[in-house]
Amino acid sequence: MFESITSKLSTVLKKIAGIGIITEKNIEDAIKEIRLSLLEADVNYKVVKHFTEKVKEKAIGTEVIKSINANQQFIKIMHDELVNFLGGDYSYINITKKPVIIMLVGLQGCGKTTTAAKLANYLKSEYKFNKILLVGADVYRPAAREQLKKLATHINADFYTEQHNDVIKIVKNSLLKTENEFYEAVIFDTAGRLHIDNEMLEELKKIKSLTSFSEILLVADSMIGQISVDVAKSFNEALGITGIILTKTDGDARGGAALSMKFITSVPIKFIGTGEKIEKFEKFYPDRMASRILGMGDIVSLVEKASKTISLEQAKKTEEKLKKASFNLEDFLEQLNSIKNMGPIGELIKMMPGASNLHNLNFDEKELKHIEAIILSMTPKERHHPEIIDTSRRQRIAKGSGTSPEKVNKLLKQFNQMKKMMKQIGKKKFGAFPGFPIPGF
Numbered sequence: 001m002f003e004s005i006t007s008k009l010s011t012v013l014k015k016i017a018g019i020g021i022i023t024e025k026n027i028e029d030a031i032k033e034i035r036l037s038l039l040e041a042d043v044n045y046k047v048v049k050h051f052t053e054k055v056k057e058k059a060i061g062t063e064v065i066k067s068i069n070a071n072q073q074f075i076k077i078m079h080d081e082l083v084n085f086l087g088g089d090y091s092y093i094n095i096t097k098k099p100v101i102i103m104l105v106g107l108q109g110c111g112k113t114t115t116a117a118k119l120a121n122y123l124k125s126e127y128k129f130n131k132i133l134l135v136g137a138d139v140y141r142p143a144a145r146e147q148l149k150k151l152a153t154h155i156n157a158d159f160y161t162e163q164h165n166d167v168i169k170i171v172k173n174s175l176l177k178t179e180n181e182f183y184e185a186v187i188f189d190t191a192g193r194l195h196i197d198n199e200m201l202e203e204l205k206k207i208k209s210l211t212s213f214s215e216i217l218l219v220a221d222s223m224i225g226q227i228s229v230d231v232a233k234s235f236n237e238a239l240g241i242t243g244i245i246l247t248k249t250d251g252d253a254r255g256g257a258a259l260s261m262k263f264i265t266s267v268p269i270k271f272i273g274t275g276e277k278i279e280k281f282e283k284f285y286p287d288r289m290a291s292r293i294l295g296m297g298d299i300v301s302l303v304e305k306a307s308k309t310i311s312l313e314q315a316k317k318t319e320e321k322l323k324k325a326s327f328n329l330e331d332f333l334e335q336l337n338s339i340k341n342m343g344p345i346g347e348l349i350k351m352m353p354g355a356s357n358l359h360n361l362n363f364d365e366k367e368l369k370h371i372e373a374i375i376l377s378m379t380p381k382e383r384h385h386p387e388i389i390d391t392s393r394r395q396r397i398a399k400g401s402g403t404s405p406e407k408v409n410k411l412l413k414q415f416n417q418m419k420k421m422m423k424q425i426g427k428k429k430f431g432a433f434p435g436f437p438i439p440g441f
Ligand SMILES: Nc1nc2c(ncn2[C@@H]2O[C@H](COP(=O)(O)OP(=O)(O)OP(=O)(O)O)[C@@H](O)[C@H]2O)c(=O)[nH]1
Pocket: 106, 107, 108, 109, 110, 111, 112, 113, 114, 115, 138, 141, 144, 191, 192, 193, 247, 248, 249, 250, 251, 272, 273, 274, 275, 276, 280
């Protein structure tokens, strides 16, 4: 369901990634586009305002613009802020106190009954709970209790209800049953209403007062759009909800509104429902969601790795050398080592956005070792002035590096081409990866 927000934001990011030199104006333009994309994706306007202000403040107020890999840093700021607004780290279900007592609340049709079963199933697999009680506390919809009973049987959990309309009595009795029969967890499925109304909230408050709940979770249909924020606010003010479960994220709604709930209420989104089946239930990971929304593959860890391995100073030095065309084979070797320190090249390439399209990508690590051996077999003078390398020197270098004169030739040729290319680029502007003066990077 997050396709539209993803495609919009990733377009903006791609633009940024393609810009050589980032200026304040570039950033302002990008932020304007981001603002529009978020609004179009149904993200709550307050969230949009806060988010874009934060990104701007960080991007313009800091050293980002001056730094050499400004575009990547900007993308990282976007990602980090998005993680912030989706929620940082938190626990999922509070299981410190046994029995674990959970109540599910939410509007009609949002997926409470289905989610009760999904959650029970999750507790079984995640925490190895064996004894779970599902309680039918929706006395209003005719077949509600029957629906939950069926689901309970399906997942091998116990079910309890009573055939009358006194919800409070049902809850009290099921709490007694939970204690007496040593259940590890009890989950209450409550009734939904079409709109939030006071009567409904009063009833839920009464239920809340009967015991100390481990979790009161708001089940929210991610398709309902902007009102989801009001729904979350009302439920939270009345009950103090401990988490949100977003259902129907497999649908085609724009999703931005649902994602705004955390920011507005400060209540974390803990799980998402991704389909009708019991297994279609996942923990919500803010960082993964942020990466997904930005369509970034794993660009953030790539950027982090790059900035750790290649210092800005080093990159600047390289830039200067390239501009002056004084870049020599020794610098080239230094660059190679920086790349090698980042890990296996194949792994790095896999992390780059869009790498999934590169099916036939075969990066030969051996080739890098050869290049390294060849350069190391040269004298410092040769490394600085490769033009002095004649046939006999070539043969000596080949011998010393365990390669062949052809290989030495090839490297020298490639290096010359690269230098030429870099000289041209250096005159105009820098590409997205100024730290990588190797063709193809
Ligand atoms: N596609 C999809 N459908 C879901 C998901 N969660 C629930 N549903 C469907 O949504 C419909 C309503 O689900 P219920 O669990 O009955 O919702 P409820 O909140 O208990 O509804 P009421 O008891 O009437 O208030 C059912 O058809 C579910 O199969 C989900 O994550 N994805």
